[in-house]
Amino acid sequence: MNIKAICLGAFALSVLSGVAFAGALDEPSNMQPFFTDASMKTMKPKAEFKAAWDSMAKDKQGAMMKECQDAAMSKPHAEFCANLQALGGAN
Template identity: 45%
Template sequence: MNFKMLTMGAIALAMTSGAALAGGSTGTSALDDPAKMAPFYTDSSMKTMRSDEEFKTAWMAMKEEDRASMKKDCGDNVIGKSHDSFCAKTKMLGGAN
């Protein structure tokens, strides 16, 4: 019985740890949310950013809590670096740490 419980515990731990490691920081950032980021890009692949004026309009149309979340993510060295063009524009608006 103890071996069975130990095995079940080890499997549960491995599954939980694996999910946490696989998730890492991917997908947890507001900058990785396509619905939030789409207004800032002209294409669905999110490679071409909108003009500064269009960017500012989209930025100001967002809820303050969404802007705060994005500002926080831009302040993170790892997350911000992977979204450097977007974060540079938020900094121009006085929006990043």
């Protein structure tokens, strides 16, 4: 095999595996209800945050809680996870 084919295969594998590792906290449709702006920089007040959490499907809640309990996964979402932990993670 030539080096070009090997590099192309490695690149394709890395792109496909990157999509597979995206979690619930990385999914914009999951996170948007908790933010006031489209850029998702400003979180909603605690009462609205809780209302958004309560309206979310239980399977999504579970996935988000699981990721917030993982230090590596939650690091980029520290403020969100802190708010979630303050709720107790459940209704």
